[in-house]
Amino acid sequence: MxxxxxxxxxxxxxxxxxxxxxxxxxxxxxxxxxxxxxxxxxxxxxxxxxxxxxxxxxxxxxxxxxxxxxxxxxxxxxxxxxxxxxxxxxxxxxxxxxxxxxxxxxxxxxxxxxxxxxxxxxxxxxxxxxxxxxxxxxxxxxxxxxxxxxxxxxxxxxxxxxxxxxxxxxxxxxxxxxxxxxxxxxxxxxxxxxxxxxxxxxxxxxxxxxxxxxxxxxxxxTGAGICHTFLDETADPAMAEEIALNAKVQRPSVCNSMETLLVHRSYANRHLADLAEKFREAGVELRGCETTRKLVAWANPATEEDYATEYNDYILNVKIVDDLDEALAHIARFGTKHSECIVTENGGNAARFQQEVDAAAVYHNASTRFTDGFEFGFGAEIGISTQKLxxxxxxxxxxxxxxxxxxxxxxxxxx
Amino acid sequence: MxxxxxxxxxxxxxxxxxxxxxxxxxxxxxxxxxxxxxxxxxxxxxxxxxxxxxxxxxxxxxxxxxxxxxxxxxxxxxxxxxxxxxxxxxxxxxxxxxxxxxxxxxxxxxxxxxxxxxxxxxxxxxxxxxxxxxxxxxxxxxxxxxxxxxxxxxxxxxxxxxxxxxxxxxxxxxxxxxxxxxxxxxxxxxxxxxxxxxxxxxxxxxxxxxxxxxxxxxxxxTGAGICHTFLDETADPAMAEEIALNAKVQRPSVCNSMETLLVHRSYANRHLADLAEKFREAGVELRGCETTRKLVAWANPATEEDYATEYNDYILNVKIVDDLDEALAHIARFGTKHSECIVTENGGNAARFQQEVDAAAVYHNASTRFTDGFEFGFGAEIGISTQKLxxxxxxxxxxxxxxxxxxxxxxxxxx
The missing domain is CATH 3.40.605.10 (Aldehyde Dehydrogenase; Chain A, domain 1)
Incomplete structure (x- = not known):
């Protein structure tokens, strides 16, 4: 034997x-x-x-x-x-x-x-x-x-x-x-x-x-996480900045950190340049869609493959979307059903996001980094299941x- | 595609x-x-x-x-x-x-x-x-x-x-x-x-x-069931007979029907011949261990392979055991973790059987045929899971x- x-x-x-x-x-x-x-x-x-x-x-x-x-x-x-x-x-x-x-x-x-x-x-x-x-x-x-x-x-x-x-x-x-x-x-x-x-x-x-x-x-x-944070039109700018930075840089090597930031077009026009600057200060390479690169000249271009990559590193994709629907469609296509977040002051959008996103943990106005047995109060963690059974x-x-x-x-x- | x-x-x-x-x-x-x-x-x-x-x-x-x-x-x-x-x-x-x-x-x-x-x-x-x-x-x-x-x-x-x-x-x-x-x-x-x-x-x-x-x-x-019924030393004879017959012949083709009857030696000496006669009347072929064949002359010999077979048919293995331990060991070896039953008037033995047998459903004084979504009151059944996840x-x-x-x-x- x-x-x-x-x-x-x-x-x-x-x-x-x-x-x-x-x-x-x-x-x-x-x-x-x-x-x-x-x-x-x-x-x-x-x-x-x-x-x-x-x-x-x-x-x-x-x-x-x-x-x-x-x-x-x-x-x-x-x-x-x-x-x-x-x-x-x-x-x-x-x-x-x-x-x-x-x-x-x-x-x-x-x-x-x-x-x-x-x-x-x-x-x-x-x-x-x-x-x-x-x-x-x-x-x-x-x-x-x-x-x-x-x-x-x-x-x-x-x-x-x-x-x-x-x-x-x-x-x-x-x-x-x-x-x-x-x-x-x-x-x-x-x-x-x-x-x-x-x-x-x-x-x-x-x-x-x-x-x-x-x-x-x-x-x-267990484990694989391509997590998104969506900054909606009505996101509170101070909160959005804190949550997005935390989700990316507090510990980039783990599965619940953010890989792609989705930004509502109107929010991006008002706040993306400032936010990008914070990421630059934190040492994060940005890879952006075309619109992002118009607002943030130093961002590298993001490919489809980038959107499908779990970097676990100081790299972040940034994509501008027209509305909640486009954000949901992007997450449905590239997400790994781990942790997803919407930052918004619009309760209806938050409810729809939390209902429609198919993931183990769906956040409104909090960092995806909380997906963790200890943070959920379980006192121990065997791992984070990304399957549904x-x-x-x-x-x-x-x-x-x-x-x-x-x-x-x-x-x-x-x- | x-x-x-x-x-x-x-x-x-x-x-x-x-x-x-x-x-x-x-x-x-x-x-x-x-x-x-x-x-x-x-x-x-x-x-x-x-x-x-x-x-x-x-x-x-x-x-x-x-x-x-x-x-x-x-x-x-x-x-x-x-x-x-x-x-x-x-x-x-x-x-x-x-x-x-x-x-x-x-x-x-x-x-x-x-x-x-x-x-x-x-x-x-x-x-x-x-x-x-x-x-x-x-x-x-x-x-x-x-x-x-x-x-x-x-x-x-x-x-x-x-x-x-x-x-x-x-x-x-x-x-x-x-x-x-x-x-x-x-x-x-x-x-x-x-x-x-x-x-x-x-x-x-x-x-x-x-x-x-x-x-x-x-x-x-789902599905596979080699289910056992153990008639303990103190089993009530009328109840034991009803339960054993029901588990085998009420619908032999299904997964929760009995394939092997385990009988405590002292119970067998007193009651097995009568019980075997009932099975014969119901058209069930018996395949027995050596001791069984001494008590029931017409039973065919049971092989190791028989104990490991889900007949789904009018065939039943009968094995005489010395005690609860031997019954538990047999079930641990040949059971498929589906449904198992003990018939006994000894509450301690019932409790030990229900604790130690590793199966989806463990019965005391009731037929294994009850393992079913409708019988459990669920109103529907997708199947009977034989895994633990x-x-x-x-x-x-x-x-x-x-x-x-x-x-x-x-x-x-x-x-």
């Missing part, structure tokens, strides 16, 4: 035990893990040094090395993340519905764990701990397939978690790390129907596309659960 | 309009369609005759021809199904959660249609109307890919629905029928990411497996919806 299959089977064998654990047992295990990670930080840092060394030899960029690097303070942050998960309410066992039928059947729909969750991710070793915390809290087993660049760190982290779980009622086999660094282990995970209940990719768009295109197990697609938008703990119908009878048969 | 892609695009263009329609507009269209189908029943029956004729020439079995056949009374039943959907509450627009954040953001999570739903199904033309009704009621567009054996009937039905919708506010392009009878149209649908939000297969297990194995769009897996068990109208976050701000930006 291959490593991937063997570990998925081991994980699956813990599902019944995990599903029956109370909240306290799960929390105790997570607290113990947080403590162990902090106490054994030196071991983790030593393992992480191996990854960094290998990365340097392979010519990994400094920014990637920085994402990979662990130190005492980052490990303390990771442990703190586990403690925050402990504080959250446990969704497992919640009663979602009760139905009493005329024939006397009493039906209870109850939240249960999903079962075995596969997480496929890239460089950052903090995802390892985060995924373990979220999965165990919701009674799920987890099969982790991290990037080869963080393998030594991930191995050490999982080793520490395993040693810790052995002292608790949570079975250590509930946490499995795939150590085969080949692409084939990913391909195999994606076909493990019956052993994995869902696979969640966390990473860049090429990873996500690989998963979506090849998986036969259910997938929750199961979960949409920021996913908190309930997104890692399913339900089951428990039916109490006294001899009912179907006529 | 291929027929499949072209029709999916047309369907997608209606999504914004559909999502904005009120319940009344949708209900009026469904009522008009019900009336038109009844009034134009003669046209449908004529088209259906073409399908039946073609089927006979191709040597289709009589039982399949019967499933395909339409007459006045069946068409009246189909129309009545639409009227029942009209009576159901419309889930679209329901507020699922409201969140007020300290920064003043007001977040409303609202039910919205999924968008464009692909339905891939086999012979029965009633599925065409049923799928249209369920999808339109929930504000979804639908791309129908029925079996080639029912193509003439499906064409006529969709033609009548199109003519009807033209007189209503529901855009007729919301309903699309793929007329290409080749397998390639199915394959193409399964890869239409971005155009189809979900594909639901309705049919036999080979169709479902084709869809699960080849789709890159999200799928809701999105929907599990019988799916009512809410299973055809997603949600979106609508966020009201007054200038909030992320710090």
């Amino acid at each position: 291959s490593e991937v299959r063997e570990k998925a089977v081991l994980a699956g064998k813990t599902a019944a035990i995990l599903g029956g654990l109370g909240t306290e047992a799960k929390n105790e295990a997570l607290l113990a893990a947080a403590k162990a990670l902090e106490e054994q930080a030196a071991e983790i840092i030593a393992a992480n040094r191996e990854d960094l060394e290998r990365g340097r030899q392979n010519g990994t960029s400094e920014s990637l090395l920085d994402r990979l690097a662990l130190n005492e303070s980052r490990i303390a942050g990771i442990a703190e993340g586990l403690r925050q998960i402990v504080e959250l309410p446990d969704p497992v066992g919640d009663v979602l519905a009760t139905i009493d039928r005329p024939n006397g059947l009493h039906i209870v729909q109850q939240r249960v764990p999903l079962g075995v969750i596969g997480i496929i991710y890239e460089a950052r070793p903090n995802v390892t701990v985060d995924a373990v915390g979220l999965c165990l809290k919701t009674g799920n087993a987890v099969v982790l397939r991290g990037g080869s660049s963080a393998l030594s760190s991930n191995r050490k982290i999982v080793e520490i978690i395993h040693r810790t779980l052995e002292q608790t009622t949570v079975p250590k086999d509930a946490v499995q790390l795939i150590e085969d660094p080949n692409r084939s282990s990913v391909d195999e995970m994606l076909k493990l129907n019956g052993l994995l209940d869902v696979v969640i990719p966390r990473g860049g768009s090429s990873l996500i596309q690989t998963v979506v295109q090849n998986a036969t197990v259910p997938v929750i697609e 199961h979960a949409r938008g920021p996913m908190g703990l309930p997104a890692l659960t399913s339900s089951k119908y428990i039916i109490h009878g006294n001899g009912q048969i179907r006529k | 291929s027929e499949v892609r072209e029709k999916a695009v047309l369907a997608g263009k209606t999504a914004a309009i559909l999502g904005g329609l009120g319940t009344e507009a949708k209900n009026e269209a469904l009522l008009a369609a019900a009336k038109a189908l009844e009034e134009q029943a003669a046209e449908i029956i004529a088209a259906n005759r073409e399908d039946l004729e073609r089927g006979r020439q191709n040597g289709t079995s009589e039982s399949l021809l019967d499933r395909l056949a339409l007459n006045e009374s069946r068409i009246a039943g189909i129309a009545e199904g639409l009227r029942q959907i009209v009576e159901l509450p419309d889930p679209v627009g329901d507020v699922l959660a409201t969140i007020d954040r300290p920064n003043g953001l007001h977040i409303v999570q609202q039910r919205v249609p999924l968008g464009v739903i692909g339905i891939i199904y086999e012979a029965r033309p009633n599925v065409t109307v049923d799928a249209v009704g369920l999808c339109l009621k929930t504000g979804n567009a639908v791309v129908l890919r029925g079996g080639s054996s029912a193509l003439s009937s499906n064409r006529k039905i969709v033609e009548i629905i199109h003519r009807t919708l033209e007189q209503t506010t529901v855009p007729k392009d919301a309903v699309q029928l793929i007329e290409d009878p080749n397998r390639s149209s199915v394959d193409e649908m399964l890869k239409l990411n971005g155009l189809l939000d979900v594909v639901i297969p309705r049919g036999g297990s080979s169709l479902i497996q084709t869809v699960v194995q080849n789709a890159t769009v999200p799928v809701i897996e 999105h929907a599990r068990g019988p799916m009512g109208l809410p299973a055809l919806t997603s949600s979106k976050y609508i966020i009201h701000g007054n200038g909030q930006i992320r710090k």
